[in-house]
Amino acid sequence: MAERRYDPHQIEPKWQKAWVDGRDFEVDPNSTKPKFYSLEMFVYPSGNIHMGHVRNYALVDAVARYRRMRGFNVLHPVGWDAFGLPAENAAIKHNTHPEVWTRQCIANMKRQLLKLGFSLDWSREFATCDVDYYRWNQWFFIKMFERGLAYRKKSTLNWCPMCETTLANEQVVGGWCWRHEDTLVESRDLEQWFLKITDYADELNAYLDKLTGFPDRTLLMQRNWIGKSEGANIDFPVENSSNRISVFTTRIDTIFGATYMVLAPEHRIVDELVSGQPEERQVKEFREKTRQEDKAERASDPQEKEGVFTGRYALNPFSGERMPIWIGNFVVMEYGTGAVMSVPAHDQRDFEFALKYRLPVRLVIQNRDHSLALDGMREAFIEDGILVESGEFSGQPSSAARASMTAKAERGGFGKSAIQFRIKDWGISRQRYWGTPIPMIHCERCGVVPVPEKDLPVILPRVERFTGTGGSPLSTVPEFINVNCPRCDGMARRDSDTMDTFVDSSWYFFRYCDPRNSDRPFEPKSIDYWFPIDLYIGGIEHAILHLIYSRFWTKMMRDLDVVKVNEPIANLFHLGMVLKDGAVMSKSKGNIVDPDDIVSDFGADTARMFILFLAPPEKELDWDDAAVAGMFKFLQKVFRLVAQNTGWMKDFSATPDEALLSAPAKSLRRKMHQTIKRVSDDLEHRLHFNVSIAAMMELHNEMSAVEAKDLEDPGTRAVFKESCETLIRMISVFAPHIAEEMWELNGHSNRLTRAAWPEYNELLAAEEEIEIPIQINGKVRGRILVAADVSEAEMRERALGDTKVKSWVGDKTVVKFIVVPKRLVNIVVR
């Protein structure tokens, strides 16, 4: 009989069709099994799957398939984050429509994903540009508006001249646009819609402690981003004025050392302070200068600290001291109150500023041994210490002083404890076409009026020509813009902006639970069943953007009584990037590895196995063209081993009887159980499939060492078949097509998608004999082979009996004799 060769191009389409026809990856709605929700981060339909996607899907798919085999009801859905700028830009460039372009991209990427054989539930697929999806964005928006969580304000916003739209703070990376790494973000004053994420800042921060399934660095990045700091707001009266200037400080304990005050140049009070002062002109010139610099190059390096005196004084409410009021380029209006009290002795920045402008320095915090002195002080002492020269508070430690001084300010009505957050409200208006229309109507008589729920959805109208210039494209569609006010029926205008696409991705994973619901975003019961997400995998680049927005959205939905969930994600994992020649793959570098090519050269199974094998998942992976063939060869060898033996295996039904097995058969069986343990552990916890695949290679190596004559023994046959079918089932979560084919060759009529994961037996995995290294003074000098249940006394005896050990010990004195049970012996001699 001619032996079957491994031909992925023949077997992969066959099994992909079988899975689809059998609806193998669709969820059973009446299941009593435990649930498992596995998910890759939402994909933007750019047109092609890239290697990063392959890595992500291969990883999650292995876990999803494993969980199915372990008896879980697995949800592994797929969809498209389909709104956004690139579609619009492509429309401009190729003279097409964003929708046409997007649907084409989706179709191609779907084709690619199907070819890779991922176990996705396509029956739940949707795109965020589907009206049936984005109508719920609008519904949520109105609910938020009704609760004051969506509001409108004029403010200075980040504006990307390339995108021609505003950006949220999260989308500005070090002053540059997150999409255009070479484009500096400008500022513009615009009326915009904001979502009040700051209402949830404290909760978002507090819950970080409960997210035990999140990587530490992600928690840290979120904590930094939220930027909670506790302190106090203190009012400083202005001399010869009824005005007070409020400052936020975390170091009220240093307030007796405050010798001057610095305001942000754009602080509201500045005009009034300097009006009529001799300093008026220099202050205004300085303000203008900083504004110019702001626009130019705020991003790159923090400039030299500069400031000018306003000519006015504030009074320190604790010491009564006169403090000159300055304005400075390092004080920003966006944080705190836009004004700071300066304590040069105990803040490095204030110290430098004071030195530069010869402002007084006053030491009010002493270190433990009271050795600080102003003379020769080279830098500020910023640690906590003991208060000195601080009136009634002298002698108190910093932490106690913070409490007692805040209490005094509160009693005196000139301050109170305060918590300051760095996170800002989320600006979601975008002056672009390809997004969710904001369901609001502007009426001259009634003001801003939400579109009534019965009139939802507000459908995105067809715009035919895209120029990429001139503000919101929707404002050019009169039949869309002009509308009667729902309240007074007078002439009114629709909001012409669309929503940030991070709105779409903030709750898409809830919609997957009930994707066809037309009465509500989803049935709450479906959320109760599926949430939280058991495994969520994607790149680190979303550690703050998407992952904070969706946490906020979840809490918002909870407060709308739509869900009971506090946190959407139980376990999060960040995957390393896929590189080529040490660099990110990009068209301009010409170093793109196309998944389609790898699939047509080697097949999907090789592509998936290889990308998992090459590096541990959290690390960067440098694609190696030469090494891919090695993985193909491995699969080929496994296939050949099965094909060569399937003749007898498919009719052979005996299971091994441990008592009757030969030593080599027992050894192979032991290896098999050890491999099950290693692979299962990785699928369960670590996701280090590079090691799992190595373990399966080891098992294969032992199996292929079994010779034809060994197989004459029925016990060996039984073990060989058992190992073979165990290996096939384990491989099936990584390389599912070849596994199905081998399973079928071996006479099985069920598909592996419905088969059970092999069970690990600890007794059978245990070694009978173990090799114990014998060390003399910590160096291995001999080895002994002993029974696995060896006693300590026996280990000691056998170690001393070893001839090599004897010669090393010689007539030296044994000073110490360490026996680590079942592991090693170390003899210390002198």
Next chain:
RNA sequence: GCGGGGGUGGCGGAAUCGGCAGACGCAUGAGACUUAAAAUCUCAAGCCCCAAAAGGGCGUGAGGGUUCAAGUCCCUUCCCCCGCACCA
């Protein structure tokens, strides 16, 4: 500057709890098969020294320490990557 992660053969990496460093693979070398090549199979291989062998020494960025024993723990230091950065 602050915070986090990392540095192991020619390469990717393994070593999950302080107990044999280098699993598994790639590349390499030698051999078998072949007229030849490819494919396949077998074997070798961390580095260095002692002519070779037997054997020994050295080895996880560097230096120190704890320990019978350190890639793993502690201290110092260098380098690389990532995040935040006038945050009051």
